[in-house]
Amino acid sequence: MKLSDSTLQERAFKALDGFKIEIPSWGFANTGTRFGKFVQAAAATTIEEKFADAAEVNKLTGATPTLALHVLWDLPDGVKDVPEVRALERKFGVKSGSINPNLFQDQEYKFGSLCNPSAEIRERALEHMLDSIEIGKALGSRDVSLWMADGSNYPGTQSMRRRVEWLEEALRTSHERLGPNQRLLVEYKPFEPAFYHTDIADWGMASHFARAAGPQACVLVDTGHHYSAQNIEQVVAWLLHTNMLGGFHFNDRRYADDDLTLGSIDPYQIFRIFHEIHVAADDGLAMEIAYMIDQSHNLKGKIEAMVQTVVTAQELYLKAALVNRERLAELQKNCELVAAEELFRGAFWSDVRPRTRAWREARGLAADPLEALRASGYVEKIGRERGSRSSAVSSYA
Numbered sequence: 379m380k381l382s383d384s385t386l387q388e389r390a391f392k393a394l395d396g397f398k399i400e401i402p403s404w405g406f407a408n409t410g411t412r413f414g415k416f417v418q419a420a421a422a423t424t425i426e427e428k429f430a431d432a433a434e435v436n437k438l439t440g441a442t443p444t445l446a447l448h449v450l451w452d453l454p455d456g457v458k459d460v461p462e463v464r465a466l467e468r469k470f471g472v473k474s475g476s477i478n479p480n481l482f483q484d485q486e487y488k489f490g491s492l493c494n495p496s497a498e499i500r501e502r503a504l505e506h507m508l509d510s511i512e513i514g515k516a517l518g519s520r521d522v523s524l525w526m527a528d529g530s531n532y533p534g535t536q537s538m539r540r541r542v543e544w545l546e547e548a549l550r551t552s553h554e555r556l557g558p559n560q561r562l563l564v565e566y567k568p569f570e571p572a573f574y575h576t577d578i579a580d581w582g583m584a585s586h587f588a589r590a591a592g593p594q595a596c597v598l599v600d601t602g603h604h605y606s607a608q609n610i611e612q613v614v615a616w617l618l619h620t621n622m623l624g625g626f627h628f629n630d631r632r633y634a635d636d637d638l639t640l641g642s643i644d645p646y647q648i649f650r651i652f653h654e655i656h657v658a659a660d661d662g663l664a665m666e667i668a669y670m671i672d673q674s675h676n677l678k679g680k681i682e683a684m685v686q687t688v689v690t691a692q693e694l695y696l697k698a699a700l701v702n703r704e705r706l707a708e709l710q711k712n713c714e715l716v717a718a719e720e721l722f723r724g725a726f727w728s729d730v731r732p733r734t735r736a737w738r739e740a741r742g743l744a745a746d747p748l749e750a751l752r753a754s755g756y757v758e759k760i761g762r763e764r765g766s767r768s769s770a771v772s773s774y775a
């Protein structure tokens with residue numbers, strides 16, 4: 379049976395009302411590739427500017443109330459910086475989101491952080507984890523998202539198993555420090571910067587570490603952190619089934635961890651992931667999923683790219699929400715393959731933009747956020763104000 383237009387409209391509004399996506403502070407800063415950095419006049423160089431830009435994106439989209447923070451780049455003095463961040467939250471009406479420890483930039487992490495063969499360096503990395511947890515507590519933010527660059531480049535040069543033991547122990551200790559409302563999200567990545575082995579290389583390893591850490595730990599799926607042929611929605615389905623899915627870092631890729639705009643290369647992939655989530659919600663599966671963007675644009679304008687990403691995420695989430703899942707279940711049961719596939723594909727191809735537009739108008743938001751951004755002159759304004767200051771940059775911060 380086809381769904382009536384009023385049912386579709388009702389589902390669409392409900393889906394969009396419930397969809398919030400976190401944006402990363404580092405997405406507003408100057409970034410580049412290992413070959414060079416191209417400085418943008420409008421890029422944020424202070425945490426205040428990052429909050430200001432995040433507030434602008436939230437004003438335009440109504441979907442990004444929280445800002446992910448990277449400890450080293452945004453809170454270089456750790457917990458001491460919390461009052462300043464709290465003041466910025468009040469000033470700009472944006473809350474701190476996930477806290478991202480930085481265990482990859484300091485010189486001592488050359489051979490690893492929580493998996494470094496040196497007990498002293500592991501201890502220092504653990505201290506940073508514990509500090510990050512305290513920052514999260516002080517900010518009232520739920521998630522600490524752990525990504526490590528740990529691994530090795532050449533066979534035989536490290537004990538992979540010893541490193542597993544060290545990491546299990548560090549995560550257990552970290553977990554003990556979590557407050558009752560905090561979570562530890564464990565991110566995985568198959569390679570880069572290490573090119574022989576990565577200590578948390580895939581979702582199986584991340585699940586293991588999260589379980590070993592304790593009940594408030596779960597897995598974070600970064601869409602760019604898979605081998606090219608991997609079926610990511612199947613990974614998502616498994617994590618949902620095992621109640622281990624904590625959140626996403628969304629971005630797109632053509633080759634590796636390219637951090638391109640979500641949906642720019644393969645929007646169908648993201649649609650398929652969202653579909654698994656909608657099905658799991660129908661089934662009443664317990665889940666608390668943090669949707670986050672992990673992109674940093676060095677060629678596109680940063681705020682423009684962020685708004686484009688949020689709008690794309692809303693569209694793909696909505697397309698998946700509007701799949702006629704009752705009908706699809708029947709077709710699956712009867713193994714009507716072509717009809718099932720056509721229904722699924724049809725939802726992907728249907729244009730939901732009139733519905734996102736109607737939702738924005740009903741919620742008092744700009745009908746076309748990108749157009750509204752252009753019309754506001756915000757990027758030109760901050761470009762004039764900030765332009766003279768941004769010259770040499772050495773990192774994301």
Ligand code: RM4
Binds near residue numbers: 600
């Ligand atoms: C990593 C990973 C992390 C992100 C850093 C900047 O590849 O995706 O989540 O914090 O990049």
Ligand code: MN
Binds near residue numbers: 525672
């Ligand atoms: Mn990530």
Ligand code: MN
Binds near residue numbers: 635
């Ligand atoms: Mn990444």
